[in-house]
Amino acid sequence: MSGPDLRRAAAARAVDLVADGMRLGIGTGTTANAFVLLLGERVRAGLDVIGVPTSEATRAACEAEGIPLTSLEECPELDLTIDGADELDDQLRLIKGGGGALLREKIVAHASRRMVVIADAAKHVAKLGAFPLPIEVNLFGFGATFKAVQKAIEAAGCAGELTLRKASGGQPFVTDGGHAIVDARLGAIADPERLSAMLWAVPGVVEHGLFLGLASGAILAEARGDEAVVTVLGTA
Numbered sequence: 001m002s003g004p005d006l007r008r009a010a011a012a013r014a015v016d017l018v019a020d021g022m023r024l025g026i027g028t029g030t031t032a033n034a035f036v037l038l039l040g041e042r043v044r045a046g047l048d049v050i051g052v053p054t055s056e057a058t059r060a061a062c063e064a065e066g067i068p069l070t071s072l073e074e075c076p077e078l079d080l081t082i083d084g085a086d087e088l089d090d091q092l093r094l095i096k097g098g099g100g101a102l103l104r105e106k107i108v109a110h111a112s113r114r115m116v117v118i119a120d121a122a123k124h125v126a127k128l129g130a131f132p133l134p135i136e137v138n139l140f141g142f143g144a145t146f147k148a149v150q151k152a153i154e155a156a157g158c159a160g161e162l163t164l165r166k167a168s169g170g171q172p173f174v175t176d177g178g179h180a181i182v183d184a185r186l187g188a189i190a191d192p193e194r195l196s197a198m199l200w201a202v203p204g205v206v207e208h209g210l211f212l213g214l215a216s217g218a219i220l221a222e223a224r225g226d227e228a229v230v231t232v233l234g235t236a
Contacts, residue, residue, distance in 0.1 A: 007033075010031060023049070025115070027105060029098065035082050050069065090233070092233060093212050100175050132184060136175060145202060157190055163185070195210065
């Protein structure tokens with residue numbers, strides 16, 4: 001049972017949550033891409049929905065599948081967001097942003113009545129932090145912001161290496177919003193709420209990848225023999 005098979009199994013359960021007339025937030029990443037493909041099949045079969053993509057990559061994927069799109073300016077309240085996660089714990093706290101779309105993902109999640117995460121069950125962890133925490137920062141004053149982020153992380157009781165994310169050509173990775181991303185390899189985050197508050201206190205921080213109190217449920221797929229078994233956390 002491969003990773004794509006598991007992602008498709010989780011996405012298939014999520015597509016069943018979508019009803020005619022829904023306004024959807026559509027996430028970014030490999031698992032969200034699986035959802036887009038299945039949603040496109042339903043739309044071509046007559047499902048009437050409209051979506052808000054969380055990245056330019058997702059926008060292009062939705063357009064290729066014929067999924068009608070809008071914006072939060074035109075549709076500021078959404079019924080449901082389906083998105084992936086890099087990590088999630090038993091309290092449905094998430095780390096997101098491995099694909100660099102964390103700012104738009106969080107904006108869309110906040111605009112939604114509910115958010116459901118779809119993921120490989122291996123993303124379900126006892127404690128957040130093994131996956132590097134993305135921190136989106138303004139490029140102006142980057143050196144000062146980088147040092148302030150280091151101090152904020154230490155003040156929150158965490159420790160680890162911080163690195164500027166690079167694109168494939170070796171240049172700094174730039175988000176759709178024109179910002180840089182610092183990845184914090186912390187190993188474990190004892191108090192995600194405290195770390196979130198400390199990072200928000202740094203003026204140059206635009207967003208961070210801790211999604212707290214946003215997800216209402218998670219659909220997780222794991223391999224058992226040759227089958228993908230789907231389980232649900234929370235309310236999905």
